[in-house]
Amino acid sequence: MTRRVLIAGNWKMNMLRADGEALATALASGVAPGSAADLLVCPPATLIASVAAKLSGSAVSVGGQDCHMNESGAHTGDIAAAMIKDLGAGYVIVGHSERRADHAESDETVKSKASAALAAALIPIICVGETEGERDAGKAESVVGSQLCGSIPESATEDTIVIAYEPVWAIGTGRTPTVDDIAAMHSHMRQVAGSVLGGSDNLRLLYGGSVKPGNAMEILALRDVDGALVGGASLKAEDFLGIAAAAE
Secondary structure, eight states, X not given: OOOOEEEEEEOOSOOOHHHHHHHHHHHHHHSOTXXXXXXXXXXXXXXXXXXXXXHTTSSEEEEESOOBXXXXXXXXXXXXXXXHHHTTOSEEEESOHHHHHHSOOOHHHHHHHHHHHHHXXXXXXXXXXXXXXXXXXXXXXXXXXXXHHHHSOTTOOTTTOEEEEOOGGGTTTSOOOOHHHHHHHHHHHHHHHHHHHTOOTTOEEEEESSOOHHHHHHHHTSTTOOEEEESGXXXXXXXXXXXXXXXX
């Protein structure tokens, strides 16, 4: 069993074209040949095509940050999975906590989006995670387990999706759970996802939540952690490449 580490950068709602292209160029030239990790960046939809062009032929892949559950139709402002694929992307994030909170996305909505991604030959990165209140109440594992069961589509297999665990209270705050907490949650996630998928030995589980070059090595060394979903640190080439180097 060999699961390649995946370091995914979520640029969120940041950067205009010149900045995005400059960052993509720096990543393309800075990634180490024969890197032990797969690198992925998920820029805003406005930048997917231009970033994909700058990264063409490099070891860095491109993804989207969200997609609609329908293939087409009267959905002003939304983007279909096939449109993201058409721009050169291979992945798409679905169910990020900011989408779940800001847009009231339910597990069923996330499942539908992940299904749409699979139908468009994209790999969905399905995000799950508990709030601080849920963790303090001792409900972290039950909340995340419920999200997994409700968000993984029936058409998924352990090879066609990625799961990202992001404790909501750690995103962008500089706080991270202890390594024991991360290890326990990822072990729980592999067990739950395995029951849904019929196996999870090949399923890549990412940790997200204030990942930086300084803490990446310790987190990535954990048995069931197969990479990271990186927010703020993905906006600087040096930091993002430093996290990737920690996977060596």
